[in-house]
Amino acid sequence: GENVEQHPSTLSVQEGDSAVIKCTYSDSASNYFPWYKQELGKRPQLIIDIRSNVGEKKDQRIAVTLNKTAKHFSLHITETQPEDSAVYFCAQSNYQLIWGAGTKLIIKP
Amino acid sequence: DVKVTQSSRYLVKRTGEKVFLECVQDMDHENMFWYRQDPGLGLRLIYFSYDVKMKEKGDIPEGYSVSREKKERFSLILESASTNQTSMYLCASSGQGFGETQYFGPGTRLLVL
Numbered sequence: 001g002e003n004v005e006q007h008p009s010t011l012s013v014q015e016g017d018s019a020v021i022k023c024t025y026s027d028s029a030s031n032y033f034p035w036y037k038q039e040l041g042k043r044p045q046l047i048i049d050i051r052s053n054v055g056e057k058k059d060q061r062i063a064v065t066l067n068k069t070a071k072h073f074s075l076h077i078t079e080t081q082p083e084d085s086a087v088y089f090c091a092q093s094n095y096q097l098i099w100g101a102g103t104k105l106i107i108k109p
Numbered sequence: 110d111v112k113v114t115q116s117s118r119y120l121v122k123r124t125g126e127k128v129f130l131e132c133v134q135d136m137d138h139e140n141m142f143w144y145r146q147d148p149g150l151g152l153r154l155i156y157f158s159y160d161v162k163m164k165e166k167g168d169i170p171e172g173y174s175v176s177r178e179k180k181e182r183f184s185l186i187l188e189s190a191s192t193n194q195t196s197m198y199l200c201a202s203s204g205q206g207f208g209e210t211q212y213f214g215p216g217t218r219l220l221v222l
Contacts, residue, residue: 009149032208043113043199043213044152051208089151097211101151 006090006100014108019080021103023090024072030092033066033073038102039086047088048075080107112136113214115200120219128187130217132200138212139205141183143167143175146197146216158183159205190221 006023013019023033031052036044050057050064050073057064061080066073073092077084085107090100116131132141142157154167156175164175172194176184183202187194198217203209 006151034208034210036211043215044211045213046210049208049210093208096154096157099152099154101149 004090004092004098004100006103008103009101010104010106012106012108013080015080015082017080019075019077019084019105021075021088021090021105022072023074023092023100024070025092025098026071027092027094027098028068028071029094030098032093033064034091034093034097035062035064035075036089036091037086038089044089077105080105082107082109113200113202113212115198115214115217117217118215120217122187122190122219122221124191124221126187126190126221128190128219128221130185130187130198130200130219132183132185132202132214133181134183134202134212135181136202136204136212137180138202139180140203140209141177142201142203142211143173143183143185144199144201145169146199152199155185190219192221195219195221 004025034049037047038044050066061078063076087102087104089102091097113134143155144152153169155173158164158177174186200214201211203211
């Protein structure tokens, strides 16, 4: 069936460095790819999304890239800060959202 | 500002009890969802509803049922709670269009003893 593989499950980076989280999917009909952030004890919230007609989208320090041929998409966070510490979920959809298992991002001071 | 609320933040129930979790949204959203969140397993969809009185099974519907009698309210029911249903339960809502953002409630942490 349709699934999304998300890697790594845990990522630890030094404050100020960049972080990259990757997701691969199986459904070639997928055309919507959101990323959600869940801070400790809080609800998941959308931080950025991309549709299949574009290859990259940026919003300040975060960006998402999409490679439809290879069926993978990635979240890039530059100049990481302590408030970036959270669990990040990728998802893909052509009708219903299919979620990745999440990546715990730890920012080391 | 979208607001999704859940009836309880924490619940402790005994095995075999009937459990009701309620979710209310104030944005007139057509779609509502119930997820279960467990460490390392991400968000797993239990049921969703795209209209009043309509429901569809998600990935893990066994042991659960739902009710949507009013557009703003979506209830998750555990007919006979079991210890393996101990988890965090998240409700979400979204508009009807493709690619609509899902807005989550604060979650209910359920412990079944």
